[in-house]
Amino acid sequence: QAQDKEYTIAVSIPAATHGWTGGVVYHAQEAEKQLEAAYPNIDVIVSTASSATAQVASLEDLSATSELDALVILPFTSEELTGPVEQVAANGTFVTVVDRGLSDPSIQDLYVAGDNIAVGANTAKWLVEKLGGEGEIVVLRGIPTVIDDERIKGFQDVIDQSDIKILDIQYANWNQDEAFTLMQDYLGKYPNIDAVWANDDDMLLGVIEAVDQAGREDIKYMLGGNGMKQVIEMVKAGDERTPISTPYPPSMIASAMHMTAAQFAGQAPMRGSFKLDAPLITPENADQFYFPDSPF
Amino acid sequence: MSSAEIATRPESEGFKIRWGDLAPFIALGVIILLGTMINSNFMSANNMLNVITRSAFIAIIGVGTTFVIATGGLDLSIGSMLAFVVGIMVMAMNALAPSFGPWAIPIGAVVALVVGSLCGLMNGLIITVGRIEPFIVTLGTMGIFRALITYMTDGGSLSIDRSLRNAYRPVYFGDVLGVPYPVIITLFIALLGAFILYRTKYGRRVTAVGSNADVARFSGVHVGRVRTMAFVIQGFCVAVAAICYVPRLGAATPTTGQLWELQVITAVVIGGTLLRGGKAHIWGTVAGALILEVIANVMVLSDMVSEYLVAAVQGAIIIIAMLAHRFTSSR
Amino acid sequence: MSSAEIATRPESEGFKIRWGDLAPFIALGVIILLGTMINSNFMSANNMLNVITRSAFIAIIGVGTTFVIATGGLDLSIGSMLAFVVGIMVMAMNALAPSFGPWAIPIGAVVALVVGSLCGLMNGLIITVGRIEPFIVTLGTMGIFRALITYMTDGGSLSIDRSLRNAYRPVYFGDVLGVPYPVIITLFIALLGAFILYRTKYGRRVTAVGSNADVARFSGVHVGRVRTMAFVIQGFCVAVAAICYVPRLGAATPTTGQLWELQVITAVVIGGTLLRGGKAHIWGTVAGALILEVIANVMVLSDMVSEYLVAAVQGAIIIIAMLAHRFTSSR
Amino acid sequence: MKLAATDAAGRTMPPEPVLHAEALSKAYGPITVLSDVTLDIRAGEVHAIIGENGAGKSTLMKLLSGHAEPTGGTMAMAGQPVAFADAVQAEDAGIVLVHQEILLAPDLTVAQNLFLGRELSRFFAVDDKRMNRRTAEVLARVGSTARPWTVVGELPLAQRQLVQIARALLDDRKVIILDEPTAMLANDEVDALLDIVRNLRAQGVAVLYISHRLEEVEALADRVTVLRDGKMIGTWPAETLDQRQMAELMVGRELSMLYPPKRDPTTVEPVLVVEDLSVDHGKITGSFSVRPGEVLGIGGMIGAGRTELIEGLMGLRPSQAGAIRLGGSAVTKHDVTALMAAGLVYLTEDRKGKGLLLNEGLGPNLILQAMDMINPRLRLDRKKENAVVKAAVQEYDIRVRTLSIEAGQLSGGNQQKLLLAKVMQADPSVVIIDEPTRGIDIGNKSQIYRFIDDLVRTGKACVVISSELPELVGLSDRVLVMRGGRFVAELTGNDITEQNVVYAAASSGKDTEGRKRA
Numbered sequence A: 001q002a003q004d005k006e007y008t009i010a011v012s013i014p015a016a017t018h019g020w021t022g023g024v025v026y027h028a029q030e031a032e033k034q035l036e037a038a039y040p041n042i043d044v045i046v047s048t049a050s051s052a053t054a055q056v057a058s059l060e061d062l063s064a065t066s067e068l069d070a071l072v073i074l075p076f077t078s079e080e081l082t083g084p085v086e087q088v089a090a091n092g093t094f095v096t097v098v099d100r101g102l103s104d105p106s107i108q109d110l111y112v113a114g115d116n117i118a119v120g121a122n123t124a125k126w127l128v129e130k131l132g133g134e135g136e137i138v139v140l141r142g143i144p145t146v147i148d149d150e151r152i153k154g155f156q157d158v159i160d161q162s163d164i165k166i167l168d169i170q171y172a173n174w175n176q177d178e179a180f181t182l183m184q185d186y187l188g189k190y191p192n193i194d195a196v197w198a199n200d201d202d203m204l205l206g207v208i209e210a211v212d213q214a215g216r217e218d219i220k221y222m223l224g225g226n227g228m229k230q231v232i233e234m235v236k237a238g239d240e241r242t243p244i245s246t247p248y249p250p251s252m253i254a255s256a257m258h259m260t261a262a263q264f265a266g267q268a269p270m271r272g273s274f275k276l277d278a279p280l281i282t283p284e285n286a287d288q289f290y291f292p293d294s295p296f
Numbered sequence B, C: 001m002s003s004a005e006i007a008t009r010p011e012s013e014g015f016k017i018r019w020g021d022l023a024p025f026i027a028l029g030v031i032i033l034l035g036t037m038i039n040s041n042f043m044s045a046n047n048m049l050n051v052i053t054r055s056a057f058i059a060i061i062g063v064g065t066t067f068v069i070a071t072g073g074l075d076l077s078i079g080s081m082l083a084f085v086v087g088i089m090v091m092a093m094n095a096l097a098p099s100f101g102p103w104a105i106p107i108g109a110v111v112a113l114v115v116g117s118l119c120g121l122m123n124g125l126i127i128t129v130g131r132i133e134p135f136i137v138t139l140g141t142m143g144i145f146r147a148l149i150t151y152m153t154d155g156g157s158l159s160i161d162r163s164l165r166n167a168y169r170p171v172y173f174g175d176v177l178g179v180p181y182p183v184i185i186t187l188f189i190a191l192l193g194a195f196i197l198y199r200t201k202y203g204r205r206v207t208a209v210g211s212n213a214d215v216a217r218f219s220g221v222h223v224g225r226v227r228t229m230a231f232v233i234q235g236f237c238v239a240v241a242a243i244c245y246v247p248r249l250g251a252a253t254p255t256t257g258q259l260w261e262l263q264v265i266t267a268v269v270i271g272g273t274l275l276r277g278g279k280a281h282i283w284g285t286v287a288g289a290l291i292l293e294v295i296a297n298v299m300v301l302s303d304m305v306s307e308y309l310v311a312a313v314q315g316a317i318i319i320i321a322m323l324a325h326r327f328t329s330s331r
Numbered sequence D: 001m002k003l004a005a006t007d008a009a010g011r012t013m014p015p016e017p018v019l020h021a022e023a024l025s026k027a028y029g030p031i032t033v034l035s036d037v038t039l040d041i042r043a044g045e046v047h048a049i050i051g052e053n054g055a056g057k058s059t060l061m062k063l064l065s066g067h068a069e070p071t072g073g074t075m076a077m078a079g080q081p082v083a084f085a086d087a088v089q090a091e092d093a094g095i096v097l098v099h100q101e102i103l104l105a106p107d108l109t110v111a112q113n114l115f116l117g118r119e120l121s122r123f124f125a126v127d128d129k130r131m132n133r134r135t136a137e138v139l140a141r142v143g144s145t146a147r148p149w150t151v152v153g154e155l156p157l158a159q160r161q162l163v164q165i166a167r168a169l170l171d172d173r174k175v176i177i178l179d180e181p182t183a184m185l186a187n188d189e190v191d192a193l194l195d196i197v198r199n200l201r202a203q204g205v206a207v208l209y210i211s212h213r214l215e216e217v218e219a220l221a222d223r224v225t226v227l228r229d230g231k232m233i234g235t236w237p238a239e240t241l242d243q244r245q246m247a248e249l250m251v252g253r254e255l256s257m258l259y260p261p262k263r264d265p266t267t268v269e270p271v272l273v274v275e276d277l278s279v280d281h282g283k284i285t286g287s288f289s290v291r292p293g294e295v296l297g298i299g300g301m302i303g304a305g306r307t308e309l310i311e312g313l314m315g316l317r318p319s320q321a322g323a324i325r326l327g328g329s330a331v332t333k334h335d336v337t338a339l340m341a342a343g344l345v346y347l348t349e350d351r352k353g354k355g356l357l358l359n360e361g362l363g364p365n366l367i368l369q370a371m372d373m374i375n376p377r378l379r380l381d382r383k384k385e386n387a388v389v390k391a392a393v394q395e396y397d398i399r400v401r402t403l404s405i406e407a408g409q410l411s412g413g414n415q416q417k418l419l420l421a422k423v424m425q426a427d428p429s430v431v432i433i434d435e436p437t438r439g440i441d442i443g444n445k446s447q448i449y450r451f452i453d454d455l456v457r458t459g460k461a462c463v464v465i466s467s468e469l470p471e472l473v474g475l476s477d478r479v480l481v482m483r484g485g486r487f488v489a490e491l492t493g494n495d496i497t498e499q500n501v502v503y504a505a506a507s508s509g510k511d512t513e514g515r516k517r518a
C-alpha cells in the first residue's frame, strides 16, 4: 500500500532575492516541515536557484541523483524551463507547476497559479473608479521578467480605456532603494501626481518614504501588490493612501506542495488547474491575507 | 642653484598636475549643464538636494574604496557587507530599544562601526595572510555576507523598531542650516580620508604599496599591514554609510546594497584613481559618486529614452564622459 | 663554463614549474572526492555528465576571458553580451525559419558568431583607441547590452520558434559516443585556444603585452591590436556559448547570463591565470569552470545547509580552495 | 700573478672591520651562484668589487644588505654575528644598498620615495616642507637637477639613479653599497658621485663600490676584491693593481685591445637619412644621416634629449619627420614595425622597463621583436626558437647556468647581451644602440665593440648613443653632440676627443670648469 513506500518530492523555487521570493522560500520551508511531520514516508527536498540557468541545473541534479516521485516547481520563466521540466516529466515524475505556467501546458499534472494580469487589472480598475476615470499617475516596474510584464500589461490595458494618463514608467527592480530614488525623481519631475502604482509592495515602501519626505499632498493613492505583511497592516489600519493591496500570495507554493503530497497519502488524486484569484485586499478582508510570522 | 630656492617652488609645478585631477569635476559640470538644458526642474533646490543626499552612500563608501584601490586591491563585497552591517545594526538597535530607549541608536551605530571594521579586517587578513587575489576573496565574502543577510531576514525584511524610527529619521532626512546630515557626514569622511591619505605616514605608504609593493617592502613598509588596514578603513566607511542608510528606509532586505560595489568602483575610477593602484583622489571619488547619481537623475527627468534603454544610455554616457576627459585633459 | 654544458638542464627545471599549474586540477579532485563522500549519487554517470555539460558555458566563455585577462584587460560585459547575442540569434533564426527551415539554425549560428565578434571588437576598440580602463568601458557596455536585450524582449522573453526547437535540441542534449556535444565543443574551443595561446605568434604577443606593454611596444608589437583582438576572441567565445545555450533554455530574457561575468572571471583566476596579466592557463580555466559547477552541484545534492546559506558556503569553499592550493603548491 | 692578497698580512694592521663576511654562499635551487666568499669591510675605506658579468657581485651585495638570504656562511658586525631577515634590518644596522636596477615607486614624488618608510612628521601630519627641503639638499649633493616634488615615473633614468643614491645618503650609515652607480650617469654626474664617495670615506663610512669602469676603481678604491664565476679570487690593495691587471684578474686571461681600429667609411650614399625630425611637439629636433660602414656617435649630457630623439624617430613617442630614407627608399610609415622591416632597429637604454620581459624565458624574449622574420608562418616553430636561443647564447656569450632561466634572473650585463641579441634577430642594416655597454664588464665590452666593428665592416651602419666618453670617442667615426634638444656640433676625424665633446655638450662652456678629468 501507499504508506509502505518512500516518496521523494522535490521543490524547486527561486532563491530569496527580494521580498516576494523570500516569502516563497519561507512558505516552502514551513510546508516541508508540516509535510514531513505528517507523512513520515515522504521526503521533501527544497532547492533554490538564483537564475533560470541555475534552476535548470538544479532540476538536472535532482532528477539525475534521486528517483523523484513528484516535482513542485515555481519556474523562473516559462520558456526556459519548459524543456527541462518536460525531461523530468518524461521519467514519470508527477509535475506540479506553480505560478508561471509552462509553454506547453500538457506537461504539467497540476497547476497552481496566481494571476499576474489580474493583479495589474484589478488594481487599475479600482484606481480608475476612485479617480473618476481621469488623472495623472506614475508607475514603477520591477525586474524585466514575464511577471512584471504581465502585471504592467494588465494594468495598462485597463488604464488605456480611461482618461487617466500614465506620466512615466521606469524600472526599479523590485528594490526599495531604487524605488525610493525613482520616486524622488518622479516627484521632482511632475508637479502633480494623483496616484502611484508600484506593482510590488517592496517597492511601495520606498515610494511611501519618498513621498512622505517630500511632503507632497497631491498624491491621493499609493498602491503596490503582492500582499506584503507591512502593507496589509497598513490596509488593516485603514491607511488613506494605501487602502488596498492585491494578493499574490507566496503561500501558493505551500498549497501546491500540500496538494501534491496528497497524491501519495492515499487521498484522491489531484489534477488540473487552480488559478488563484487576485481579489482586492481591503480593510474588511485583510485578516485572511495576514501571516504575522512570514518574513513577507 | 641653492636648495632654499628650489624648495620654494612646488606651487608652480604643482599647478600643472592639477589639471588632470580636475577632469571629474569638469565632467560633473558638463553633465549638470546638460541636465539643466534637458529639464528645468533639474536645477531646483529640491532636486539638487535629493541628488546630493542620495550620492552620500556611494561617496562615503567610495572614500574607503579609494584606499583599497590605491593599495592595488579591489573589494567586491562592499554591497553585501553594507546589507550585513545594516542587518546587524537593526537587530542590535531593536534588541537594545526596550532597555535603552533612544540611546539604542548611538550604541547600535557603534556596533555597526565595529562590525564593519571587523568585516574589512577579515577581507584584509584573508588576502594578505593567505596571499590570494582580492578579486577572488571578496567575491567569496560577497556571497557570504549576502547569504548571511538573507538568512537574518529569512528572505524577507528586517525593520527597525517603530519606537526608534522617528528619533533616527533625521540622520538621513534632517539638515543643519539647510545642509542635509548625509552631506555633512560625507564631507567629514572625505576630509578625514583626504587627511589620512595625503597628510599621514599611513597614507604615503598606501600609495607606495600600490605603486610598487617590492620597493615599499625594501623600505621597511609592512605591506600586508598597510593593505589590511585599507580594508579595515573600507569596512569602517561601509558602516558609516550603513548608519546613514537605515533611517532612510528603516529596513534591511536581501537586496540591500546589491551591485553597489560596481557603482562604487566606477565612481572611484571616474574620479581619477587608477585601478592598478598607486594613485588616489579622494575628492575625485566624491565627484564620481555625484556624476553617477546626476546621470541617473537626468535619465529619469528627461523623457527621451524608453525605460528599457535607460541603462544603455547611462553606460554610454559614462564611456563618453571618460573619452571626453581623456581627449581634453593633457593629451 | 662552456655553454654546451649549460644546455643540458632545462627539462628538470621545466618540470618543477608544472606543479603550480596543477593546483586547479588538484583542487578539482579534492572537491570531487568530498562530493562523493557527501552523496553517493554524486558519482553517477548521469550526474557527472550533467555537471560537465553544464560547465561548458563558463568554460567556453572562459577561454576568451583567459585571453583578455592575459593581455591585462578585464571584461565585465560578458554576461550581458551573451544575452544580447542569444537575443539576436533567436530573432535571426525565427526570421529565417519560414524560408530556410532547419537551415535557419546554422545561418543563425553564423550570425551569432559575427555579432559576438563585433561586440568584442567594439569593447576592444573603445578601450585601446580611447585609452580608457577596461573596467569602466565594459561596465558601460554591460549596461548597453543588458538594455538592448531588455528592449528586444520588451521586458519579457524571446523564444525560439517551435519548428526549430527539436532540430536544435541535440546541440545541447545530444552526444557522440556518450560524450555530449557541449563537452566536445568545449574541448575543441579549449584546444583551439591553447593552440593560439601557446603555439602561435599572436599568443606570444598576448602574454608579452600582458607582462609588460612597454616592452612589447618597443619590440614592435601592435599593443592595441593585440588587446583588441583578445576582446574579439572573447566575443567569439561568448557567441559559441550562446549557440550551445539556446537549445538548452530556448529563450532569451533580460536576466539571461546575469552575473556570469563574475563566475567566468572567478573560473579563470582559480585556474591560475593572473588577474594582472602576463600569464595564462587555458586548461586551468576549464578546471576552474568545473570546480564552480561541481561546488554548486554538491550544494544542491547535500541537504546540509539552509537554502539561505548556499551562497555563503560556496563563497567559503572557493576561498578555502584557493588557500589550500596556495599553501600546498610551492609555498 | 705575482701580487699577494692581503688576507693574511692586512689583518694585523687595521682595526676591527665594520662588517665581516665569512664563507658566504648563495644557491638558487640547484645552481650555486656564489661560494665561499670571505670579506672584510673597514670603516673609512672604499672597497671595490670587480668581476665579469654574472660573477656574483650583485648577489654578494644583496646578501650583505639583507636583500637576499645566504645559503651558507656567516656575517659579523663589529665582532658580533648578525643575520638580516630583510633589507630593513640591514638598514637599521647601518648597511644600505643602492641597487644596480632602479627600485623606486614610480607614482610617488622624489621626496616621498626618499623618505618612504621613515617619513618625517609633525603631530599627526607628515611634514612635507621639511622633507622637500632635506631632499633638495641631498639631491644637490649628488648633483641631481630633479626636484623633490617631481613624480619619479616622469624622470629620465639617470635622474632616477641619482635619486636612488640620494636615498642612501639621507641618513648616516656605516656601510654604503653602490652597485654600478655610474652605469647610467654621464661624466658630470660621475665626477660629482666620485666626490661624494671620497667625502663619505673621509667621514669614516665604509663604501662598497661595484663598477665595470676600471678607471673609476683605480681612482677611488683603497682595496679591490675580484670575483670570478661565483668564487673569490682575492683582495688586493688598490695601489698594487693597474687597470690592465684588474681586467686580467677578472677575466682570468690576457685581454686584447679594447677598441677596434677606426674604419674609413667610404663616402657613398648614406643608408639612413633623417630630415627635420621633431619630437614631443618640437621640444627636440634634429636631422642626421649615417653611411654604410660608419659608426655615428651621439654625445651629450644627461637630459640632452638623445634618447627622446631616437624614440621619436622610431615612432615610440609623438613625433613628425620631414623625411626618413632608409637604404635609398623613403619610409612612409613611421613606426617600429615598419622601420624594423625596412632594416632599422633600436636597442633601448631601459632594459628592465622597455627592453626585456623579465618574467619570461630566453626564447620568448629573443624572438619577440623579429618574430615575423624568424617565423613567417602563423604557427610557432619551437625547434627554431630553441635553435635561436642556443645560437644567441653562443654568439653573444650570454652566461647562463641553465637555458630555462627567466630574463629577470640574469645578471645585469647578461641581460644587456640578451637585449642586443634580441634586436639583432631582425637582421638590420642600421642599428641604433642606446648605451651599448651599460653594465657590461671590461672583457665583454671589447667583445661588443668588436661586434659593432664587424657589423659596420659588412656594410651596415651603427648609431651609438653613449654617455661614456672614452667609449664614444674610441668607437665613433663621427660624433654628433646634442644639447638642449638640438644638435650643436659635429666632430670628425682627429677632432673626436673627449674635450671637444664635453665642450660642445656643456652649455656655452659655462659648466666646464668643474671637470678635472683627463
Ligand SMILES: Nc1ncnc2c1ncn2[C@@H]1O[C@H](COP(=O)(O)OP(=O)(O)OP(=O)(O)O)[C@@H](O)[C@H]1O
Pocket (backbone or CB within 6 Å): D028, D031, D033, D051, D052, D053, D054, D055, D056, D057, D058, D059, D060, D100, D399, D400, D401, D405, D409, D410, D411, D412, D413, D414, D439, D441
Ligand atoms: N633569482 C635567481 N635565480 C637563478 N639564478 C640567479 C638569480 N639571480 C641571479 N642569478 C644568477 O646568479 C649569477 C650572478 O648574478 P649577479 O647579478 O650577482 O652577477 P653580477 O656579478 O652582478 O653581474 P653584472 O656585472 O652583469 O651585474 C648569474 O649567473 C645570474 O644568472
Ligand SMILES: Nc1ncnc2c1ncn2[C@@H]1O[C@H](COP(=O)(O)OP(=O)(O)OP(=O)(O)O)[C@@H](O)[C@H]1O
Pocket (backbone or CB within 6 Å): D144, D145, D146, D147, D154, D155, D156, D157, D158, D159, D186, D300, D301, D302, D303, D304, D305, D306, D307, D308, D309, D349, D467, D485
Ligand atoms: N632633472 C630633470 N627633471 C625633469 N626632466 C628632466 C630632467 N633631466 C632631463 N629631463 C628630461 O629628459 C629629457 C631627456 O632625457 P633623455 O633620457 O632622453 O636624455 P639623454 O640625452 O638620452 O640622456 P641619457 O644620457 O640619460 O640617455 C629632457 O628633454 C628633459 O625633458
Ligand SMILES: [Mg+2]
Pocket (backbone or CB within 6 Å): D057, D058, D059, D100, D179, D411, D412, D413
Ligand atoms: Mg650586477
Ligand SMILES: [Mg+2]
Pocket (backbone or CB within 6 Å): D306, D307, D308, D349, D434
Ligand atoms: Mg638616454
